[in-house]
Amino acid sequence: MTSLGGRRRTSPRCGRQVQRQIIQSTWSSLRTRTHRAVRRMGGGAKANATAHAQWAQSSGAVVRQAIVDTVKIALSDPKVKSVVICGQNGNFCGGADIKEFGGEMTGPPLIPMIHAIEAANKPMVAAIEGNALGGGLELALGCHYRIAHSKARLGLPEVTLGLLPAAGGSQRLPRLIGVPDALDLITTGRIVTAAEALRLGIVDQVTEHNTVDAAVKFALSVAGQPLDARRISTFPCPRPPDSDALFEEAMRKVRGSARGAMAPVACVQAVRAAATLPYERGMEREKELMATLFTSGQARALQYVFFAQRAVGRWSMPSGAGWDTSKPRPVNKAAVIGLGTMGRGITVALAQTGLSVVAIETQEKQLMEAKQAVTSMLERGAKRRGAAPALDRISYSRNIQAVADVDLVIEAVFEDMALKLEVFRQLSAFCKPGTLLCTNTSALDVDELARGTPNPELVVGMHFFAPAHVMKLLEVVYGKRSSPQAVATAMQLGKKMGKASVAVGNCRGFVGNRMLRLYVEQAFFLLEEGATPELVDGALEEFGFPMGVFRMSDLSGLDVGWRTRKAAGQAQPGEASGQSARIRNGSRYSPIGDLVCEQGRFGQKTGRGWYQYDKPGSRVARSDPWLHSFLEQYRARHGLVARSIDRQEVLERCLYALVNEGFRILEDGIAAGPEDIDVIYVFGYGWPGHRGGPMFYASTVGLPKVLERLEHYHQAHPDVPDLQPCGLLRRLVASGSPPVHRWREVIKKLHSQL
Numbered sequence: 001m002t003s004l005g006g007r008r009r010t011s012p013r014c015g016r017q018v019q020r021q022i023i024q025s026t027w028s029s030l031r032t033r034t035h036r037a038v039r040r041m042g043g044g045a046k047a048n049a050t051a052h053a054q055w056a057q058s059s060g061a062v063v064r065q066a067i068v069d070t071v072k073i074a075l076s077d078p079k080v081k082s083v084v085i086c087g088q089n090g091n092f093c094g095g096a097d098i099k100e101f102g103g104e105m106t107g108p109p110l111i112p113m114i115h116a117i118e119a120a121n122k123p124m125v126a127a128i129e130g131n132a133l134g135g136g137l138e139l140a141l142g143c144h145y146r147i148a149h150s151k152a153r154l155g156l157p158e159v160t161l162g163l164l165p166a167a168g169g170s171q172r173l174p175r176l177i178g179v180p181d182a183l184d185l186i187t188t189g190r191i192v193t194a195a196e197a198l199r200l201g202i203v204d205q206v207t208e209h210n211t212v213d214a215a216v217k218f219a220l221s222v223a224g225q226p227l228d229a230r231r232i233s234t235f236p237c238p239r240p241p242d243s244d245a246l247f248e249e250a251m252r253k254v255r256g257s258a259r260g261a262m263a264p265v266a267c268v269q270a271v272r273a274a275a276t277l278p279y280e281r282g283m284e285r286e287k288e289l290m291a292t293l294f295t296s297g298q299a300r301a302l303q304y305v306f307f308a309q310r311a312v313g314r315w316s317m318p319s320g321a322g323w324d325t326s327k328p329r330p331v332n333k334a335a336v337i338g339l340g341t342m343g344r345g346i347t348v349a350l351a352q353t354g355l356s357v358v359a360i361e362t363q364e365k366q367l368m369e370a371k372q373a374v375t376s377m378l379e380r381g382a383k384r385r386g387a388a389p390a391l392d393r394i395s396y397s398r399n400i401q402a403v404a405d406v407d408l409v410i411e412a413v414f415e416d417m418a419l420k421l422e423v424f425r426q427l428s429a430f431c432k433p434g435t436l437l438c439t440n441t442s443a444l445d446v447d448e449l450a451r452g453t454p455n456p457e458l459v460v461g462m463h464f465f466a467p468a469h470v471m472k473l474l475e476v477v478y479g480k481r482s483s484p485q486a487v488a489t490a491m492q493l494g495k496k497m498g499k500a501s502v503a504v505g506n507c508r509g510f511v512g513n514r515m516l517r518l519y520v521e522q523a524f525f526l527l528e529e530g531a532t533p534e535l536v537d538g539a540l541e542e543f544g545f546p547m548g549v550f551r552m553s554d555l556s557g558l559d560v561g562w563r564t565r566k567a568a569g570q571a572q573p574g575e576a577s578g579q580s581a582r583i584r585n586g587s588r589y590s591p592i593g594d595l596v597c598e599q600g601r602f603g604q605k606t607g608r609g610w611y612q613y614d615k616p617g618s619r620v621a622r623s624d625p626w627l628h629s630f631l632e633q634y635r636a637r638h639g640l641v642a643r644s645i646d647r648q649e650v651l652e653r654c655l656y657a658l659v660n661e662g663f664r665i666l667e668d669g670i671a672a673g674p675e676d677i678d679v680i681y682v683f684g685y686g687w688p689g690h691r692g693g694p695m696f697y698a699s700t701v702g703l704p705k706v707l708e709r710l711e712h713y714h715q716a717h718p719d720v721p722d723l724q725p726c727g728l729l730r731r732l733v734a735s736g737s738p739p740v741h742r743w744r745e746v747i748k749k750l751h752s753q754l
């Protein structure tokens with residue numbers, strides 16, 4: 001038993017020894033990225049920092065040890081009346097150091113440290129500047145008072161890392177702000193502004209001035225006052241009258257949106273424990289739940305995604321140029337050409353970033369409609385953020401010459417090479433020298449577009465995802481002649497827009513759509529062989545995708561892929577029966593999608609697609625008997641005998657085909673590393689984050705197994721060359737299947753030998 005300022009904590013039972021070790025090891029470092037200071041204040045009327053401890057290292061153990069030691073000195077020094085805990089360099093604390101999770105625990109554990117702070121008999125005040133996240137906010141919740149700067153951000157984002165706030169956060173926050181708001185913050189990981197934190201009751205005061213000075217002043221004003229009513233762990237948890245229904249609803253909601261993710265469910269369970277159990281027992285429950293999450297592969301996957309998202313910022317091109325050698329150009333004013341769905345979203349995203357934007361559309365009617373749509377998108381976004389809409393940052397024009405003074409143009413006209421070439425020709429004539437020309441194509445050849453301009457080094461692809469102001473992914477596509485500075489500028493702009501920006505090479509479909517083609521193709525083949533859209537979608541949704549391939553296709557429109565296949569000469573009108581109708585260039589081809597389109601079934605917008613809908617535009621997909629009998633007739637015409645297909649085969653065929661193409665992309669040098677592919681899939685294609693992205697997933701399945709299954713399916717379907725395992729996959733398996741963070745070494749070696 002450990003005695004903490006009079007509070008008794010139950011020691012873990014024998015069988016939990018390992019769990020306890022794991023939990024404690026998560027606290028091996030509390031990280032601020034900056035150094036931390038604990039300021040002790042001298043007694044008397046004047047605020048006087050009598051000691052100021054700083055730590056040169058952000059190692060958690062060192063930081064915790066220093067906090068423990070300094071607090072101990074402050075509490076035993078009769079001259080010290082109150083204590084202020086602050087960060088340094090404008091940042092309170094970003095939480096535990098994720099890199100150290102799973103390592104050996106050193107230094108004092110965090111939970112007793114926070115308990116000791118809360119149990120102190122002198123006022124402990126948290127001075128919050130910058131971020132107070134995760135363990136950082138939990139530390140602040142252990143203090144008796146919290147003073148925040150108006151620009152501070154507070155939250156418990158552990159759920160996004162596959163965890164829960166397990167240093168008492170799940171038990172203190174509901175006691176402080178009530179169950180409904182705590183549930184919202186803990187299950188979503190949503191970060192709030194200081195103003196919202198004040199409104200919710202998380203902080204006691206918000207200041208526009210020097211936070212530490214304000215906290216010192218405040219700490220002096222409360223010196224000597226009783227603290228019993230300030231210890232959050234002793235608060236009864238306010239229980240709404242209908243709390244059972246509330247928790248059931250919360251559980252239903254997270255199960256619906258979490259798609260198999262464990263952490264949001266554990267977060268609801270932990271908050272429920274806060275509402276129903278005494279604090280000590282709630283803490284035990286928090287610990288148990290955390291132990292389960294901590295040892296799950298999901299936390300590892302989500303933490304991999306966290307670091308992958310940062311790794312893609314350190315981009316490089318095959319020439320060796322990259323983020324550390326290329327300086328972006330300043331972009332103050334940008335233009336968007338073509339105000340269809342994509343152009344409108346891009347305009348909103350740019351304006352919200354604070355740039356001046358010229359939005360250009362040659363058709364008067366389209367321009368007016370776009371203006372209205374952009375205005376309402378900006379107003380809705382501003383309302384959500386509680387800010388003024390950036391309407392005055394945008395000017396609208398029908399004249400392409402309005403690009404004359406912009407620093408960067410994003411072309412978002414119809415996906416047609418001839419049209420885009422003409423737009424680029426005009427842009428080259430009207431833009432000032434040095435203006436960056438970006439194309440928002442999803443598949444067209446960036447090099448061909450660049451060749452049509454006098455300055456191909458200024459051309460890059462910026463592949464946004466619809467809706468462009470919402471979706472977090474941006475593929476920045478460099479062509480053969482794109483300058484590193486142009487890439488750096490597009491990458492920096494993407495970052496400013498809050499996008500996960502990934503630099504990739506130029507090829508058909510770039511990274512995301514190139515891999516997707518294989519995934520969709522396998523789904524079509526499975527229909528031919530006996531599956532239904534319901535079976536395929538069910539398997540993929542159970543895996544964690546928000547929508548299976550057919551529901552997704554209904555949403556985005558079947559005609560989009562049909563148009564691409566027609567342009568590529570694959571989709572041919574009408575259908576001959578027999579095998580030749582299912583072969584293109586010597587490989588297996590399924591015309592099923594083309595035939596469905598020929599019936600005018602384009603998905604939700606026509607009320608019919610792979611499923612049926614109540615009316616055009618409706619979103620609720622229902623099974624369609626027409627489609628099932630169409631599939632039967634199709635199989636009969638082609639002499640195909642339906643066989644029974646299970647969910648495992650659906651997953652293996654669709655996902656391993658996609659992963660195999662990912663290996664080819666790495667082999668070709670189109671993506672620099674597996675992290676690039678994984679970020680693209682998690683942020684742009686609905687790949688479940690708790691499975692870490694396709695390449696990470698392959699590593700968790702085991703590369704030898706992926707290789708063996710691909711060999712098996714390739715043998716069974718020799719007419720599908722894409723199922724042939726990629727050389728890089730074989731090479732990785734031959735080199736002992738190294739962990740994903742070491743694949744780059746193998747890839748580098750491969751490229752150096754080519």
Ligand SMILES: CCC[C@H](O)CC(=O)SCCNC(=O)CCNC(=O)[C@H](O)C(C)(C)COP(=O)([O-])OP(=O)([O-])OC[C@H]1O[C@@H](n2cnc3c(N)ncnc32)[C@H](O)[C@@H]1OP(=O)([O-])[O-]
Pocket residue numbers: 023026027031033094095096097098099131133134135136138157158161163164165166167169290307310311
């Ligand atoms: C048992 C109790 C459990 C407890 O409740 C668990 C926790 O507290 S879980 C934690 C809950 N806390 C969170 O979930 C907060 C996670 N962190 C964030 O949200 C943002 O990093 C933050 C807002 C703090 C700063 O944003 P920004 O200014 O744009 O900066 P940036 O994002 O570019 O990062 C710069 C560098 O710092 C690195 N790094 C950052 N944080 C961590 C970390 N915790 N760890 C390790 N490293 C971290 C990051 O990788 C990057 O490294 P590099 O080598 O330069 O690529």
